Amino acid sequence: MTSALPSASPAVPLVLSGFGPVGQAFLEKIGAQQQRGIAVTVIRGQASETTLGPGSGVPDRASWHPLAQLEATLDRTGAGVLVQALPSSPEAHPRAVDEAITALRRGVHVVTATKSHLLTHWRDLEQAARTGGSRIRISGATGAALPTADLARLGVRGLDCHALRACPNGTSTFVLDRISDGGSLKEAVREARRCGIAEADTSADLSGSDAATKARLLAGLLWDWDVARIQIETEAIDEGTVELAAAAARSGRRLRAVASASLDRPMTVTVRLERVGPGDPFFHITGPEKAMTFHCPDAGDITVQGGRSSPTGAALAMVKDVLNLVEGNATGFH
Incomplete structure (x- = not known):
């Protein structure tokens, strides 16, 4: 042979x-x-x-x-x-x-x-x-390094993906965890920069615009939305967030900046600060990790997490x- x-x-x-x-x-x-x-x-x-x-x-x-x-x-x-x-x-x-x-x-x-x-x-x-x-x-x-674009473009094709929910910004997750442990916002941002997680300008990370951008791109791949026309609604991480994060920690939860898009609200992406519990996949991500869940009613939720936030x-x-x-x-x- x-x-x-x-x-x-x-x-x-x-x-x-x-x-x-x-x-x-x-x-x-x-x-x-x-x-x-x-x-x-x-x-x-x-x-x-x-x-x-x-x-x-x-x-x-x-x-x-x-x-x-x-x-x-x-x-x-x-x-x-x-x-x-x-x-x-x-x-x-x-x-x-x-x-x-x-x-x-x-x-x-x-x-x-x-x-x-x-x-x-x-x-x-x-x-x-x-x-x-x-x-x-x-x-x-x-x-x-998180292969979300591949999932949106090919991985969930034919699975009738109805919604996307994501924590796609590693800096915001890192900062929220630090302030929930009692640190100040300035200290948390300084530490994120020292660790190489955050860039010098963190405005896009803390405002929610970076998370919204990534969700917009994925929505374009998922549902053929015109990314340039998608509307965004964001909730920022600021000094007022410190107490929210601490309160979430006291109740056994964690505060996360969650970007969402759904066929129920076409051409709209939101970023909200959510208190998530241990049963939520976003509860367990740490440091600069990212995670995204594709909601497919018949196939079930498909979640991917990890991926280094760095030039590499x-x-x-x-x-x-x-x-x-x-x-x-x-x-x-x-």
């Missing part, structure tokens, strides 16, 4: 846009996949770019060249995937939109951890992908998305 060996796949060049902490972590982690013929060939920084040779390191920034038009870079490299690790900032937003739409229209897949353009141009990105016959993957934008976690999510895209035509169980 003979067995057929799979033929070697052609190399898949990647263009990496953005080289901050997430981009740097991605470059490190994707390096382990070079035996699969997957490698970053160009890194595009804020105003300059560099080309990487096989097995070469990243040159000193002083030797990088001025940023070229993305179309020229894609043509020159024959890139199969554009990987976006741009910050979700107003300054980077126009570039994130332009690069993603350009790549998708040209038949280049996009893997992104950038959220801003997903929130404003969801349908435009979708149409660009249809035009180019390409795909876009957003795991790094929805929960870092987001980078690994993007590596996973890249592998799923470039190996999407594999046979057998793959």
Whole structure:
């Protein structure tokens, strides 16, 4: 008996846009996949770019060249995937939109951890992908290493998922646990930063907007809602929350910032501070952990939790998305 060996796949060049902490972590982690013929060939920084040779390191920034038009870079490299690790900032937003739409229209897949353009141009990105016959993957934008985007897109397909309930922001969970133990809000935020859980600006975490953003993206995948049109209602973590968290702890409960979306309230995402008990899956998450529950009336609730909130976690999510895209035509169980 003979067995057929799979033929070697052609190399898949990647263009990496953005080289901050997430981009740097991605470059490190994707390096382990070079035996699969997957490698970053160009890194595009804020105003300059560099080309990487096989097995070469990243040159000193002083030797990088001025940023070229993305179309020229894609043509020159024959890139199969554009990987976006741009910050979700107003300054980077126009570039994130332009690069993603350009790549998708040209038949280049996009893997992104950038959220801003997903929130404003969801349908435009979708149409660009249809035009180019390409795909876009957003795991790094929805929960870092927690594979919630895969569940929303494929894992609960056909299970009639009716609602989503989530604690998708690790910083808020960490802070709420610290203040429930008697610490002040300022002390809790300072500790979250010291542990590398929170960034310098925690406004999106404490206001509920980051949790709402992730829930909006998942709702778009679940129910084909136009993410740009989803309305949000949020409840913030502030000084008044300290007593709420302490009172919840005294009653054997924990306070959690819970994002929710449901078919009962189309095109709406809420973030509320909820007192959850030991029977709730969100009671048991600790530190920077995240958790999400997909409510499927006939199949039952499906909960996933864990996943590191860090540049490494987001980078690994993007590596996973890249592998799923470039190996999407594999046979057998793959």
